Amino acid sequence: MRNESEKLDSEELMHLAMHAENHEQAISYLKRVLEMSDDNGKAYYLLGAIHAEIGMYERATEEMTRAVELEPDLPTAHFQLGLLHITSGRVTEAENAWRSLDELGDTDPLFLFKRGMLHLVNDEFDDCIKDLNQGIALNSQNEALNNDMRKVISKAEQVIKPASPSSELDKEESGSDGGHHILLAAYQRDDDTEH
Incomplete structure (x- = not known):
């Protein structure tokens, strides 16, 4: 063969x-x-x-x-x-x-995704979620990328929810540093073999 x-x-x-x-x-x-x-x-x-x-x-x-x-x-x-x-x-x-x-301009999904990710690393969660959702709505070609962006949105939404006393404690214990922590949790795999 x-x-x-x-x-x-x-x-x-x-x-x-x-x-x-x-x-x-x-x-x-x-x-x-x-x-x-x-x-x-x-x-x-x-x-x-x-x-x-x-x-x-x-x-x-x-x-x-x-x-x-x-x-x-x-x-x-x-x-x-x-x-x-x-x-x-x-x-x-x-x-x-x-x-x-x-x-590409602000009607292109990739532009919106990159802008949303930059909002994320600056802990601008509302703007991040807005851009990522808009990018998903415009992206009909790459569902896998949309799913990755949905994971980031989900993590960002968890951060901006009104915090209960126990969730504040969980956040402190996790050592979260906002947007960068979300990126690691939502995008990278747990089974990293090479960095």
């Missing part, structure tokens, strides 16, 4: 990677694409997305960085790169990665 698959070109391998049954298979296809053409920004983007999904955040950041260098017109890659930075506490790097999203 390996001999037959070696005859596949990079476009066919990309297609197979996007429809792979598991992460291992997709990673294998994408690595073969990059062996054929090391300047394929979309392959780096997909590889970075998979590595982020399995908790290999540093590797994912490197691959997303390479993707936006090669394909500067991939707004989703810019957004994902910013998310990787912001969930690692690198807000300045996230802002730099997201700068190109400003051109």
